[in-house]
Amino acid sequence: MEQAQLTLDEVLEYVKNRPDTTRTYQVPQGVIAALPLSEPPHMRLLGASEVQELADYLDTSPSSLKGPFKVFDATCSSCGRRITFLDFAKTAVELGMHAKEALRDVLTGKNGEWITIRGRDGGRPVACAGCGHAVPRLKMNGSYSEYSSSSYAYA
Numbered sequence: 001m002e003q004a005q006l007t008l009d010e011v012l013e014y015v016k017n018r019p020d021t022t023r024t025y026q027v028p029q030g031v032i033a034a035l036p037l038s039e040p041p042h043m044r045l046l047g048a049s050e051v052q053e054l055a056d057y058l059d060t061s062p063s064s065l066k067g068p069f070k071v072f073d074a075t076c077s078s079c080g081r082r083i084t085f086l087d088f089a090k091t092a093v094e095l096g097m098h099a100k101e102a103l104r105d106v107l108t109g110k111n112g113e114w115i116t117i118r119g120r121d122g123g124r125p126v127a128c129a130g131c132g133h134a135v136p137r138l139k140m141n142g143s144y145s146e147y148s149s150s151s152y153a154y155a
C-alpha cells in the first residue's frame with residue numbers, strides 16, 4: 001500500500017473537494033471512527049458466513065478480523081451473488097492495488113488504519129468474486145462509503 005498519511009482534517013477536505021485520483025492513505029488511529037460517513041440504507045452488515053469467506057481468502061480466522069464489516073448492498077446481475085467485502089478485497093488484490101498479505105495485516109488491525117478516498121476518476125472498480133462480472137458502482141457526490149471495517153474504509 002502507499003505510504004502517504006493524512007490527518008482527519010485532510011480526509012474531510014478530500015471528501016468535500018475530491019482529489020483527481022482515487023488513492024489509499026494511511027491515517028492516524030481513530031480517524032475512521034471519527035469520520036462523519038453517513039450510513040445510508042444501502043450499507044449492510046456482513047453475515048458470519050461472509051466474514052468466514054473473507055477470512056478464508058485472506059488465510060486467517062474470522063475472529064482475527066477487525067469488523068464490523070459493512071458493504072454496500074448489491075447483487076451481481078450476472079450470477080446473482082450478493083456482493084460482500086470479499087469482492088472488494090479480491091478485486092483490489094487481482095488488480096495489484098494491494099498485496100493480499102498487506103490487506104490481511106490491515107484487516108486484522110496489525111498495520112494501522114487506512115482509507116481509500118474516491119477521486120474524481122470515479123473510484124475503484126469491483127468485480128463479482130463469484131463470476132468476475134463487473135459490478136456497477138454507486139456514482140454519487142458528497143460523502144458515502146462502499147465498504148468499511150474498523151481499520152479500513154472507503155470514503
Ligand SMILES: [Zn+2]
Pocket residue numbers: 076077078079080081128129130131132133
Ligand atoms: Zn457474479
